Amino acid sequence: MRTIVHLSDLHFGRVDYAVRDVVVSTVQALQPNAVVVSGDLTQRARSHQFQEARQFLDSLPRPQIVVPGNHDVPLYNFFARFGRPLDRYRRFITDDMQPFYADDEIAIIGINTARSLTTKYGRINESQIAGARERLCSIDNNVTKIVVTHHPFDLPENHDEDDLLGRAQLAMTVLAECGADVLLAGHLHIGHTGHTAVRYKIAGHSALVVSAGTATSTRHRGEANSFNVIRINHPHIQVERMIWQPEAGAFTPAAAENFQFSESGWKPVPAEAAAGFVFADESEVITGDN
Numbered sequence: 001m002r003t004i005v006h007l008s009d010l011h012f013g014r015v016d017y018a019v020r021d022v023v024v025s026t027v028q029a030l031q032p033n034a035v036v037v038s039g040d041l042t043q044r045a046r047s048h049q050f051q052e053a054r055q056f057l058d059s060l061p062r063p064q065i066v067v068p069g070n071h072d073v074p075l076y077n078f079f080a081r082f083g084r085p086l087d088r089y090r091r092f093i094t095d096d097m098q099p100f101y102a103d104d105e106i107a108i109i110g111i112n113t114a115r116s117l118t119t120k121y122g123r124i125n126e127s128q129i130a131g132a133r134e135r136l137c138s139i140d141n142n143v144t145k146i147v148v149t150h151h152p153f154d155l156p157e158n159h160d161e162d163d164l165l166g167r168a169q170l171a172m173t174v175l176a177e178c179g180a181d182v183l184l185a186g187h188l189h190i191g192h193t194g195h196t197a198v199r200y201k202i203a204g205h206s207a208l209v210v211s212a213g214t215a216t217s218t219r220h221r222g223e224a225n226s227f228n229v230i231r232i233n234h235p236h237i238q239v240e241r242m243i244w245q246p247e248a249g250a251f252t253p254a255a256a257e258n259f260q261f262s263e264s265g266w267k268p269v270p271a272e273a274a275a276g277f278v279f280a281d282e283s284e285v286i287t288g289d290n
């Protein structure tokens with residue numbers, strides 16, 4: 001059993017500090033096995049914004065898998081943008097552009113999809129796809145394989161297709177070969193869970209595509225601040241969205257979505273059928289003695 005907290009689109013520079021503080025305390029209380037941050041740590045890639053993002057990360061549990069977003073590339077400074085676009089990200093956040101974590105139940109790989117030549121669109125390149133193949137294909141399929149990008153592999157219905165990750169089709173073919181289970185992303189500022197089977201139609205494979213809303217920023221797209229808690233106990237996965245409730249000053253869970261692995265990939269399971277799924281270690285079961 002593993003618990004992953006999935007945060008995205010922090011946008012330091014446009015942060016609601018009251019929300020930020022409750023994100024920190026809520027995530028600390030969840031005691032996750034890993035924290036994922038899927039990009040846009042800052043609003044304008046300025047040093048003081050990255051410093052605040054660094055302090056925020058330092059207050060959260062580890063290990064952390066962090067990738068940059070389009071907002072982490074300087075927009076107005078021409079030399080920084082094209083000469084050394086992720087210089088500040090590398091200095092304050094991490095120099096590791098393909099972060100990786102694995103244990104005997106989960107493997108998480110982060111891929112940088114932010115690019116200098118566009119202000120908003122993202123893409124993945126062939127060497128990144130090869131790197132993901134090298135790491136994920138060698139891992140046993142009983143380990144849940146998770147890929148983190150800023151730009152998403154799938155979109156909510158009727159969403160602008162421009163927000164889709166560039167070259168996603170090429171990447172998806174390889175990720176399917178390696179048995180990728182979950183694709184985590186941000187960028188939309190909308191919480192959404194989809195399946196690759198609908199868009200990519202690769203026989204015998206369907207990964208979950210989980211987008212997170214903005215955890216801490218005031219850049220809402222018609223949704224309150226949110227983040228995801230993903231619980232994994234193979235062959236079951238639960239995705240729970242934590243939604244900010246301003247009156248209560250707290251994040252509360254929305255109805256959880258449950259999934260089970262099958263011959264054709266990850267399939268949704270109705271709540272009644274999922275009631276028997278176990279997402280707690282036996283050692284953590286409270287007996288009533290304490």
Ligand SMILES: [Fe+2]
Nearest residue numbers: 009040071187
């Ligand atoms: Fe964003």
Ligand SMILES: [Fe+2]
Nearest residue numbers: 040069070187
């Ligand atoms: Fe973005």
